Amino acid sequence: MAVIRYSGCVCCMVGAALVAMLSVLPLSGCRREPEPAGGRAGGTSAGLGPADQKYTTRALVVALPDAGSRQPLMLHHEEIPEFVGKSGEIIGMKEMVMPFEQIAPDISLDGVLPGDKIGLDFEVRWKQRPRTLVTRLEKLDPATVLHIAPKSGGE
Numbered sequence: 001m002a003v004i005r006y007s008g009c010v011c012c013m014v015g016a017a018l019v020a021m022l023s024v025l026p027l028s029g030c031r032r033e034p035e036p037a038g039g040r041a042g043g044t045s046a047g048l049g050p051a052d053q054k055y056t057t058r059a060l061v062v063a064l065p066d067a068g069s070r071q072p073l074m075l076h077h078e079e080i081p082e083f084v085g086k087s088g089e090i091i092g093m094k095e096m097v098m099p100f101e102q103i104a105p106d107i108s109l110d111g112v113l114p115g116d117k118i119g120l121d122f123e124v125r126w127k128q129r130p131r132t133l134v135t136r137l138e139k140l141d142p143a144t145v146l147h148i149a150p151k152s153g154g155e
């Protein structure tokens with residue numbers, strides 16, 4: 001009986017199980033998904049389980065993601081009164097500057113700059129990475145008045 005080792009990747013686990021049963025199938029084609037870069041090119045939402053929550057809010061762009069420095073997208077978002085905490089209770093979230101770990105691969109940040117005002121949807125997964133995934137992003141009229149503290153450009 002062969003010793004079965006796997007590196008944590010589900011397809012390897014399945015492959016190893018098959019090898020154990022059949023003793024013929026090679027583990028070819030089995031490789032890890034690349035780590036999410038946390039940036040605009042970062043990762044994929046494929047393979048993620050269903051989101052725990054999804055929110056729509058508006059925000060000021062504070063910093064764009066940069067894979068090199070591992071800087072995530074930083075947004076100063078408006079209050080999200082319906083925000084659900086890890087325990088499942090509605091705890092609300094005040095307006096704040098917050099990192100958004102990942103952006104869905106179909107979303108382009110081309111033409112988006114710090115200081116821009118945006119509308120966005122994002123998903124929260126408390127037990128998976130990324131914990132926050134931006135799934136929609138839309139530039140707003142610069143004249144839009146965001147309800148955020150003035151320190152980063154709100155009014």
Ligand SMILES: [Cu+2]
Binds near residue numbers: 077096098
């Ligand atoms: Cu927040």
